[in-house]
Amino acid sequence: MTKYEKEIYNIITDSTGHLTVEQIYLELKKKCPKVVLATVYNNVNKLWKAGRIRKISVENMQDRYDRVIKHDHLICQKCGRLADILLEDLTASLRGQMGEEFLFYDLKIFYICPDCRKKDL
Amino acid sequence: MTKYEKEIYNIITDSTGHLTVEQIYLELKKKCPKVVLATVYNNVNKLWKAGRIRKISVENMQDRYDRVIKHDHLICQKCGRLADILLEDLTASLRGQMGEEFLFYDLKIFYICPDCRKKDL
DNA sequence: TAAGTATTTTAGAATCATTCTAATTTGTAT
């Protein structure tokens, strides 16, 4: 792992924040003011291809990056905020339903987050 | 529904193809050669906001559009091809696990499609 | 250590998908 690769990896795994490339870039700049956005793209792609970080795509939102620890995601319908949730593992059930070709799954739950609920009152 | 809205809606619901905006545009052009890409974007967004079509976002792929009939998706890890699959409904289980705030879910299964399997041999 | 090679990073241009703006067209109601 190169210097920036490691820094970027740490930013992603230390944060619970589901960061966008832009946010990673701003965070990294605090430590390395000279870094350039393309470097973040390069390394984030490299890390993702190597399976060391997770990419989260949601309709109409920028991609966000996350640790690879097994968990599902809650997405707020109103504001798009992302939160982690640990739900029952579906692997066995899915493998049962569809057989060996199964690789892995991605489960997203949509809801209205507490903040948006408050605003609605 | 306006003329184009209806046409676009039909193209999406008639097809099993999980079409991209570009593909919808090309299909629509066969019937209406004068139509413009922005019109497809406008109407696809309108339809999506109205809940009449489904948008499917997958990491590193263009958004695709689909019927709203309840089903899950298989995504090929190699070529990105999308297929429908009907799996056990998780609504009850999820509502049980997380309560009333649950709205709906999106489940994607990753696998290697038959075509890519063949190529691998 | 020095030279040579490979890899990473940079800077900025290029690309691609998507949105926006303003003008035009179409449709509808009066």
Add this chain to the structure above:
DNA sequence: ATACAAATTAGAATGATTCTAAAATACTTA
């Protein structure tokens, strides 16, 4: 037919991402 609202168009603008070529850094081996 006239007036008004909504839809469509054309093309510019934006935003995210990738690409390219040059510069910097790291790595290897003589």
